[in-house]
Structures are given as structure tokens and as C-alpha cells.
Amino acid sequence: MGALVTVRVQREDFDLSAEVSRLSFDRPEIGAVVTFSGLCRDEAGTLAALELEHYPGMAEAEITRICELAIERFGLQAATAIHRYGKINPGENIVLVVTASPHRQAAFDGANFIMDFLKTSAPFWKKEHLADGTTGGWVSAKDADDTARDRWKR
Amino acid sequence: MSTVNLVYFSWVRERIGKGEETLEVPAGVVTIADLLSHLKTLGEEYETALEHQNVIRAAINQEHVEHDEPIAGAREIALFPPMTGG
Numbered sequence: 001m002g003a004l005v006t007v008r009v010q011r012e013d014f015d016l017s018a019e020v021s022r023l024s025f026d027r028p029e030i031g032a033v034v035t036f037s038g039l040c041r042d043e044a045g046t047l048a049a050l051e052l053e054h055y056p057g058m059a060e061a062e063i064t065r066i067c068e069l070a071i072e073r074f075g076l077q078a079a080t081a082i083h084r085y086g087k088i089n090p091g092e093n094i095v096l097v098v099t100a101s102p103h104r105q106a107a108f109d110g111a112n113f114i115m116d117f118l119k120t121s122a123p124f125w126k127k128e129h130l131a132d133g134t135t136g137g138w139v140s141a142k143d144a145d146d147t148a149r150d151r152w153k154r
Numbered sequence: 155m156s157t158v159n160l161v162y163f164s165w166v167r168e169r170i171g172k173g174e175e176t177l178e179v180p181a182g183v184v185t186i187a188d189l190l191s192h193l194k195t196l197g198e199e200y201e202t203a204l205e206h207q208n209v210i211r212a213a214i215n216q217e218h219v220e221h222d223e224p225i226a227g228a229r230e231i232a233l234f235p236p237m238t239g240g
Contacts, residue, residue, distance in 0.1 A: 010178055051188070054165055115240060118239060120237060122237060123163065123234065140236075141237065141238050
């Protein structure tokens, strides 16, 4: 039986299909798997790369806490979250969330919940490198992300 | 007097000019808010980094805390801007 929660913070890319297989291997009770992946956008050609800084130790701990909350709240059968750090080019993967449940709604909601909390409370920071060779500075946190997280309050 | 390991990230790290340091915590510095006020007296780089004090997020021993959290017993305190992962 696969692990309930799998969390990795890594420089390397990940493979969506391999992570889905890992999560659902020998788990015939799973009926739904939802996969979300977040990619680096090129911002209409202006962005050369993103550089992701993280707080080693806390990043893993915080994502694990979020996954455990989601498992508890939505009755997930498993959750995987992988977040990359370092320099990431447009088109490359940044983050992966995979959730599993007996029926689809819990897996959809669980993945959504994990992403909303991950964006506002997992210790990662993005710095922009622009296509014109300059450093664009640190990406600002968005109020919309706080709003997205707060809709889960009850 | 006790010592605590401070770690900084993102533009807080860049503006202070280092990623970590050990600090002697003076008597009277009880909460994260007190710590921020104290750090701002240590030099221009701290003043600049922590100017907008309400924006600064803090973690004690790798867990998020509010500014009114007491720092007694903390091994590691992290200061950083709002997070932008995902």
C-alpha cells in the first residue's frame, strides 16, 4: 500500500504519470485521482526564468501539514505534493499535487484546498529573471490568493 | 540573556545582507514584535528590510507565528515576506 502523504521539495523535475502510479499502486479502493501541476509562464515573452527560494525543513513540514489537513477534511485516501526550487524556465513544472479518494469530488476539493494553502503558507518565494537580461525583482503576494485560501474557512 | 538563531529569506535576506546570524536577545525582547523593533535599531540595513513591519512574516522553530507570539525557548526564528510559491 502506498504512503498516505508524500511530500518532496526538490530541484529536479517530476513525472506526473510516475507520481500517479506511485500513489495508486496496489490501492484498488481508490476510485478517483486528481492531478494539478503548476508551470512557469513566460508572461507574454517578458520572463526568462523564475528563481524559487525556499526554507529547507519548514517547506516540507508546512506542505505535509497542509496535506494532512486535506486528508482529514475531505477523507482523501492519499495525497502527494512536490514543489521544485532553484531556477525554472517557462514551460517547466513548478509544483505538483495529486489527490486520491473513492469518488471524484473529494479528490478535486482536496487538490484545490492543498494548492490554496500551499500558495499562502508554504515558505517559497519567486524571483523573476526578465528576458531583457535584468532581474525583475521578487514576485508580490496576491490578495486573490489570500481570498482563495479564506474561502475554505468554516 | 539568551541566544537565538535568526534566518532570513527573499528580500528580507537581501536587504539585511545575510541569510542567518546568531543574536543575543536582550532582556525586554519578549515577542516577535519586540524582536523586530530591536533588530531595527541594529543598523540601516535592518531598518530598510523591516520598515513595513506588518508585512513581515515570522516562524518559530519552523512553524508560522503571529507578531504577538512570545519567543522564549525559540531555537530558530525566521523572518520573511509573504510567500509566493505554488
